[in-house]
Amino acid sequence: EIVLTQSPATLSLSPGERATLSCRASQSVSNYLAWYQQTPGQAPRLLIYDASNRATGIPARFSGSGSGTDFTLTISSLEPEDFAIYYCQQCSNWPGTFGQGTKVEIK
Amino acid sequence: QLQLHESGPRLVKPSETLSLTCTVSGGSISSSSYYWACIRQPPGKGLEWIGSIYYSGSTYYNPSLKSRVTISVDTSKNQFSLKLSSVTAADTAVYYCAIARDYAQGTVDYWGQGTLVTVSS
Numbered sequence: 001e002i003v004l005t006q007s008p009a010t011l012s013l014s015p016g017e018r019a020t021l022s023c024r025a026s027q028s029v030s031n032y033l034a035w036y037q038q039t040p041g042q043a044p045r046l047l048i049y050d051a052s053n054r055a056t057g058i059p060a061r062f063s064g065s066g067s068g069t070d071f072t073l074t075i076s077s078l079e080p081e082d083f084a085i086y087y088c089q090q091c092s093n094w095p096g097t098f099g100q101g102t103k104v105e106i107k
Numbered sequence: 108q109l110q111l112h113e114s115g116p117r118l119v120k121p122s123e124t125l126s127l128t129c130t131v132s133g134g135s136i137s138s139s140s141y142y143w144a145c146i147r148q149p150p151g152k153g154l155e156w157i158g159s160i161y162y163s164g165s166t167y168y169n170p171s172l173k174s175r176v177t178i179s180v181d182t183s184k185n186q187f188s189l190k191l192s193s194v195t196a197a198d199t200a201v202y203y204c205a206i207a208r209d210y211a212q213g214t215v216d217y218w219g220q221g222t223l224v225t226v227s228s
Contacts, residue, residue, distance in 0.1 A: 001170070034214045034215070036215070043203055043218035043219065043220060043221050044154070044215070044218060045218075046214065046215060046216060049208075049214040050214075055216075087153065087154060089154075089214075089215070090212075091207075091210060091212055091213050091214055092212075093212065094167055094211055094212050095156045095167070095169040095170070095212055096156045096207070096211075096212030096213070097156065098153055098154040098155070098156075099153070100153045101153055
C-alpha cells in the first residue's frame with residue numbers, strides 16, 4: 001500500500017497570504033495524484049487531478065505541481081472560504097490511499 | 108450532473124452487518140467511464156477507501172477489510188450496495204458513496220453527502 005505523508009499538519013495563515021501544502025508518496029505515483037478540500041460536515045470536493053489539472057469550477061488561485069513522489073498544492077491568496085482541511089490521494093495503485101490531511105486555519 | 112444518495116441504518120450493533128445502499132441519479136451506473144466506490148471517514152480522522160465495483164460486477168476491496176466487505180451492483184435499480192460484516196466500534200464512521208474516474212482507485216469526481224453510521228449496542 002502506498003503511504004502519503006502530508007505536511008505540515010496545520011498551517012496558520014491570514015486571508016490574502018499564500019499557502020503551500022506538501023504531499024509525499026512512499027513510492028512513485030507518476031502524476032496520478034489528486035487534491036481535495038473538505039469543510040466541516042461536508043464531503044470532500046475535488047480540486048486538482050493528475051497532479052496539476054484544476055477540476056471544473058475550481059478558481060485559478062488553486063494550483064498543483066509535482067510528479068513521482070513529491071507534490072505541492074498552492075493557494076496563491078487565501079480567501080475566507082479556503083480555510084479547510086486538504087487531502088491528497090494517489091490514484092496509481094490499488095487501494096487508493098489518502099494523506100492524513102493538512103488543516104489550513106485562520107491565524 | 109451525476110448525483111449519489113446514501114441510505115441505510117444509522118445505528119448497527121456490534122458483530123452485526125452494516126448495510127449501505129447508494130442510488131445514482133443523473134446518469135447510468137452502466138457507464139464504462141466510472142467505478143462505483145465506498146469510502147469512509149471515522150469522526151475527526153482521515154479517509155479510507157473500502158472498495159470499488161465496476162458495472163460489470165468486478166470488485167476491488169481494500170486488503171485491510173477484504174474479509175468483511177461485499178460490494179454489489181444492481182443495474183436495474185441504478186444502485187450499488189456495501190455490506191460490512193462483524194462490525195465493531197472501530198467501524199463507526201461517515202460512509203461515502205463515490206464515483207471514481209477511469210480506475211478502481213481513480214480520481215473521485217463525485218461524492219455522496221455521506222451518512223454517519225454508529226456501531227453501538
